[in-house]
Amino acid sequence: MRTEEQDLDTPDEIDSEEAMAAEEMQEIQTMLMSQMEEIEERLNATQEETEFEVGDEVDHSVISQEQTLNSLIESREIERLQQIKDALQRMDSGEYGWCEETGLWIGKKRLMALPFTRLSLEAQMEQERRANRNRGVGGFSEDTNYAGNYRD
Template sequence: MEPLTPEQLALLKTMLERRVEALSSVEQPQQDASELPVDEVETSPLDRATVRLLNDLSREAADHHSAEMRQLRQALARFEDGTYGLCEECGQPIGASRLLARPEARLCIDCQTRAERR
């Protein structure tokens, strides 16, 4: 696979920066502050189950948001150290089509496929 051109690198960096900006503008649910009360007087078991489910979904969304931000920032850091676009496992170029689809990708298709099979 051919290394990325400077134009492709610039486009991918812009894509990553825009995603970070978009995620930063979205209010991240606060795990502790978003807890809905479970022990209100005279609530039904179904109401308590619903509240627990909503709290779990809120925590999961916050975890997903944090993980995505971490991946994006790590990808931007790879631009700084010159390793962006190289597979972290085999060291080969990842490929423009994969990076255009997933700019935060750390592994080439072959290494990602092997990792998913494990």
């Protein structure tokens, strides 16, 4: 959420190179809507393809692996679909382009590259640093060294 002070920082007051023109915003909106339709089509096609005739154990094993992979892909597609819908909703409410962590303008280049992003690059990096600290760098906790041995 933005504060009253941050509300004063409208895109009009941002460097003209950074501010997004209405045409650019429309371009992003069109791109997001197109991506949303593509994902919905893929999800519908995936659901239709899930009916298999099972033969022997090898067939069953291969089908099981395919279903596991398809389930993973489908969950990622559903997550991306929700991100796109959220971005379109933020466009409608006028909150699109503003970092949810800092309240600052995300930046045109980042928005063009990742149109569904909610965070500025700095906020994203900080969030990743916190996540790495919480789980330990490289998947190791802070109480172990890289060989997996507990520190003294």
